[in-house]
Amino acid sequence: MKSFTYLILYILAQNSVNSEKPFKSIPVTVKTYENDTVLLPCYMDEMEAKLRVRWYKDSKLLGDSHTPHEILPPRVRMHTNYSLQVDQLQAQDTADYTCEIIRPEPWGPIRQTHSIEVQYSPTIKTIPEDGFLEVRKGEYVDIGCETSGTPPPIVDWRKNGEAMALLEHRSRIRFRAEHRLLAGVYECLANNGVGEPARATITVVIQDAPVVSSERVYVHTAIGLRAALAAKLDFAVPPARTAWYRDGRPVKTDDRIVQMVQDNTHQLIFRNVRKQDLGNYTFRAENKLGMADLMFRLTGVPNAASFKVDVALNKASATSFTLIWEVDSYSTIIEYNLWLRPYYGRLATPEPDSFTTETPVNHWSKIVVPGDSSDGPIHSQIYTVRGLTPSTVYEAIVTSRNRFGWSKPSSILHFATEPGAGRTLPSTSDYTDITPILEESESEPPHNISHAQILGHVNEMSSGARETPCLAAILIISLLIFHLS
Numbered sequence: 001m002k003s004f005t006y007l008i009l010y011i012l013a014q015n016s017v018n019s020e021k022p023f024k025s026i027p028v029t030v031k032t033y034e035n036d037t038v039l040l041p042c043y044m045d046e047m048e049a050k051l052r053v054r055w056y057k058d059s060k061l062l063g064d065s066h067t068p069h070e071i072l073p074p075r076v077r078m079h080t081n082y083s084l085q086v087d088q089l090q091a092q093d094t095a096d097y098t099c100e101i102i103r104p105e106p107w108g109p110i111r112q113t114h115s116i117e118v119q120y121s122p123t124i125k126t127i128p129e130d131g132f133l134e135v136r137k138g139e140y141v142d143i144g145c146e147t148s149g150t151p152p153p154i155v156d157w158r159k160n161g162e163a164m165a166l167l168e169h170r171s172r173i174r175f176r177a178e179h180r181l182l183a184g185v186y187e188c189l190a191n192n193g194v195g196e197p198a199r200a201t202i203t204v205v206i207q208d209a210p211v212v213s214s215e216r217v218y219v220h221t222a223i224g225l226r227a228a229l230a231a232k233l234d235f236a237v238p239p240a241r242t243a244w245y246r247d248g249r250p251v252k253t254d255d256r257i258v259q260m261v262q263d264n265t266h267q268l269i270f271r272n273v274r275k276q277d278l279g280n281y282t283f284r285a286e287n288k289l290g291m292a293d294l295m296f297r298l299t300g301v302p303n304a305a306s307f308k309v310d311v312a313l314n315k316a317s318a319t320s321f322t323l324i325w326e327v328d329s330y331s332t333i334i335e336y337n338l339w340l341r342p343y344y345g346r347l348a349t350p351e352p353d354s355f356t357t358e359t360p361v362n363h364w365s366k367i368v369v370p371g372d373s374s375d376g377p378i379h380s381q382i383y384t385v386r387g388l389t390p391s392t393v394y395e396a397i398v399t400s401r402n403r404f405g406w407s408k409p410s411s412i413l414h415f416a417t418e419p420g421a422g423r424t425l426p427s428t429s430d431y432t433d434i435t436p437i438l439e440e441s442e443s444e445p446p447h448n449i450s451h452a453q454i455l456g457h458v459n460e461m462s463s464g465a466r467e468t469p470c471l472a473a474i475l476i477i478s479l480l481i482f483h484l485s
């Protein structure tokens with residue numbers, strides 16, 4: 001009796017360890033498509049006639065060989081050889097299918113599991129469903145692409161056509177609309193290797209105060225000419241009211257002074273400038289989230305001059321150098337002021353401490369150069385500076401005056417004199433073969449040019465270029481915060 005019990009236990013143990021050994025069929029995963037037919041086998045080496053076989057879908061009973069026609073759902077058949085056939089496959093047929101063979105006592109049931117995966121190409125449902133989201137600056141943007149498809153699709157995102165990193169294929173993106181440039185077209189792409197990937201877009205609009213810019217806020221003109229002030233409305237969501245002001249009052253327009261709007265460029269046009277038109281103007285754009293002002297100056301004074309670099313003409317000697325510059329002025333140039341001083345700073349970025357210790361007293365000297373008698377608008381001037389020190393780097397700036405006044409200073413020109421006869425070069429000199437180099441200068445009045453920071457120059461374009469990585473950082477940080485919380 002005791003030994004018989006052991007035998008049963010032994011058989012049971014064998015069954016549980018090697019439960020699939022008696023099967024001649026092997027477990028399969030069938031990857032297939034909609035409307036296909038699949039046949040799942042279930043047979044043993046020595047198939048006994050009076051076996052009882054049950055099929056399960058996941059863990060739910062699907063069919064029993066003792067009652068073959070009672071519980072089988074539509075599209076599913078069990079053959080006399082116990083194979084299970086599923087016709088016209090649909091998405092819900094994706095499951096594990098287990099065949100269970102119930103054997104006579106004392107043997108327990110044995111099971112074998114197959115899988116069916118009905119592959120579907122991906123589809124996307126966007127959040128929000130209409131693919132459009134408008135928020136105020138500072139509010140949260142919550143967008144997503146809910147995907148379906150078998151196998152589960154992987155989601156990738158692009159913003160305005162650029163891949164977005166670090167999203168770990170998530171289907172939902174949430175971030176704070178910290179900056180209007182986070183607005184744009186967010187596109188999700190879902191791919192599972194079946195058929196074509198699916199795409200969907202969500203347009204995110206961020207409302208903020210308007211942004212205005214201009215290529216030229218300092219507009220040179222002369223009496224009797226046509227002049228135009230042009231402001232660009234770079235951003236206006238929601239749409240902005242715009243107006244031109246002079247001295248705090250709206251500009252009165254008539255047939256001579258007209259406003260024109262084309263695309264996002266707003267112009268104030270003077271068809272025939274009169275003396276009283278010269279002055280300061282403001283372009284203002286305003287919406288419920290704020291306003292932006294841009295100051296313009298309509299002036300008769302010359303534009304800032306620019307030095308010309310031409311090795312053939314910039315004749316250098318030990319003690320002289322020939323400078324060439326050009327200036328736009330609709331009126332005769334009365335005189336130029338040429339500002340000159342030896343250059344002690346480094347042409348490369350100065351090191352902060354060496355800069356303060358090295359810089360000796362370094363005053364600008366002014367040379368008055370007479371103007372020409374031409375009416376312009378382009379005035380060229382050549383001037384040879386004499387009495388310079390050999391082997392020295394100089395910097396030069398020029399300003400111009402017509403009957404309306406003094407122009408803004410030109411960009412800085414760096415140039416060097418030749419080594420002098422009988423003098424040895426200072427061994428540390430970096431500048432022996434320097435060619436003239438122009439540097440951008442910020443507009444600063446020439447009488448206060450003794451500041452070193454005149455070399456600093458920021459324009460709208462470069463600040464725009466810096467914005468992008470910063471925005472990416474904001475977005476990534478926002479996403480990480482959401483990920484953690």
Ligand SMILES: *[C@@H]1O[C@H](CO)[C@@H](O)[C@H](O)[C@H]1NC(C)=O
Binds near residue numbers: 033034035
């Ligand atoms: C499957 O059959 C249905 C109905 O006949 C049809 O609408 C569907 O397009 C078919 N699917 C495929 C992938 O052929």
Ligand SMILES: *[C@@H]1O[C@H](CO)[C@@H](O)[C@H](O)[C@H]1NC(C)=O
Binds near residue numbers: 082083
């Ligand atoms: C089981 O029966 C079906 C239907 O007769 C047949 O198509 C299939 O090939 C059989 N399977 C095996 C393994 O013999």
Ligand SMILES: *[C@@H]1O[C@H](CO)[C@@H](O)[C@H](O)[C@H]1NC(C)=O
Binds near residue numbers: 278280297
């Ligand atoms: C225009 O603005 C500039 C700079 O703000 C100022 O120096 C100048 O006096 C103003 N001109 C007039 C006519 O108001």
Ligand SMILES: *[C@@H]1O[C@H](CO)[C@@H](O)[C@H](O)[C@H]1NC(C)=O
Binds near residue numbers: 447448450451
């Ligand atoms: C120019 O700058 C100096 C400081 O370097 C200052 O003392 C002086 O008052 C300024 N001149 C004018 C006209 O602003």
